[in-house]
Amino acid sequence: MPVEPLSQKEIEERLAELPGWSLDGDRIARSYRLGSHFAATALVVHIAQTQEELDHHSDLTLGYNTVSLTITTHSAGGAVTEKDFELARMVEALAPGHGAS
Numbered sequence: 775m776p777v778e779p780l781s782q783k784e785i786e787e788r789l790a791e792l793p794g795w796s797l798d799g800d801r802i803a804r805s806y807r808l809g810s811h812f813a814a815t816a817l818v819v820h821i822a823q824t825q826e827e828l829d830h831h832s833d834l835t836l837g838y839n840t841v842s843l844t845i846t847t848h849s850a851g852g853a854v855t856e857k858d859f860e861l862a863r864m865v866e867a868l869a870p871g872h873g874a875s
Contacts, residue, residue: 779853788859795862798844800852801833802862805842806869817841820868828864830857841869 780788785802789795795804808814818836821843825831832845845862847855 777847777850777855777857779847779850779855785854792859792862792866797854800854801844801846802854802858803842803844804862804865805840808839808841811838814839814841817869821865824864824868825861828857828861830861832861 785797789797789802792804795802797803806814806817808817814836818834818841821832821834821841825834830847832843835842843862843865845854845858846852847857
């Protein structure tokens with residue numbers, strides 16, 4: 775079953791429920807700053823495992839002590855869909871209390 779793109783209003787409503795996330799062009803995005811490179815690397819591993827379980831993958835960038843994600847649904851022509859927000863909510867559950875950078 776194809777995944778339908780969300781309207782601008784739907785995207786804004788869902789972003790309001792996810793502090794720290796924003797719309798970056800045709801993607802939703804967030805960065806996390808962690809206490810160390812090891813902690814950032816561990817978060818990347820947990821996110822990658824979650825993405826495999828969902829079969830939905832973001833662009834994921836590891837910095838020294840930061841992790842950045844941008845999420846879009848390629849099968850919906852690169853639009854933002856509910857699948858993107860499902861992944862974002864799962865990432866938030868993995869990284870509670872980490873400040874956005």
